[in-house]
Amino acid sequence: MIRNEDNPIVGLVSRIVSPFIMLFALYIIFHGHYSPGGGFQGGTMLAASLLLIRLAMGSEIAQLQFKRSWGTPLGSIGVLIYFATGFTAMLMGGTFLNYEFLSLSEIASHTRSIGVLLVEIGVGLAVMGILVAIYDDLLEGDPDV
Amino acid sequence: MHPEIEITLFVFLLITAVVALTVKNLLTAVVSLTVFSFISALLYIAMGAVDVGFTEAVIGAGVTGVLFIILIFKTSRRSAD
Numbered sequence: 001m002i003r004n005e006d007n008p009i010v011g012l013v014s015r016i017v018s019p020f021i022m023l024f025a026l027y028i029i030f031h032g033h034y035s036p037g038g039g040f041q042g043g044t045m046l047a048a049s050l051l052l053i054r055l056a057m058g059s060e061i062a063q064l065q066f067k068r069s070w071g072t073p074l075g076s077i078g079v080l081i082y083f084a085t086g087f088t089a090m091l092m093g094g095t096f097l098n099y100e101f102l103s104l105s106e107i108a109s110h111t112r113s114i115g116v117l118l119v120e121i122g123v124g125l126a127v128m129g130i131l132v133a134i135y136d137d138l139l140e141g142d143p144d145v
Numbered sequence: 146m147h148p149e150i151e152i153t154l155f156v157f158l159l160i161t162a163v164v165a166l167t168v169k170n171l172l173t174a175v176v177s178l179t180v181f182s183f184i185s186a187l188l189y190i191a192m193g194a195v196d197v198g199f200t201e202a203v204i205g206a207g208v209t210g211v212l213f214i215i216l217i218f219k220t221s222r223r224s225a226d
Contacts, residue, residue, distance in 0.1 A: 037199060044203045135211070135212070
């Protein structure tokens, strides 16, 4: 991308703001079944915090934070977590994504809560990985980014 | 619930849409489209759909603007001269 000058204010502010965006995204993911939000929104905010560093500091420095080759595997791992939760519930005798049959805890509502949490972590990882991978694939082969 | 808030938001929505369609500078169009997306998110929240509005704010104002700006920088360099 076109980088005429390295503005120190932009870099400093994005470096300060990015961890707080990540923290709020984790809150969105982990609190998703009580309040608005969930895996998709939280994963998008995680991707936005990574893209902020990539835009402000350049892709080469951002490789220290999140490597270019991690995007697609992380997305695949997220999808795998989602389907593993669903199929485990199916193998334990229920239907697909029926969290009551996961038997993670004695109390049924705790089991359901942990099941929803597992699915949302999977969705969040998948969305974050794929969005960062889209950004990196769009800028592939640009030497001055 | 509050008709005057919604009418104000609709007016600004129309203004940003017309600006995004008519302006010559592509970067201004992208910023205007981001503002359009954010105002529509506010409208969703004013109508009571908090989850939809949150998704619209994160996607439309966060990630789509970044992707559009990348595409502008990738395409304008070849046609600059």
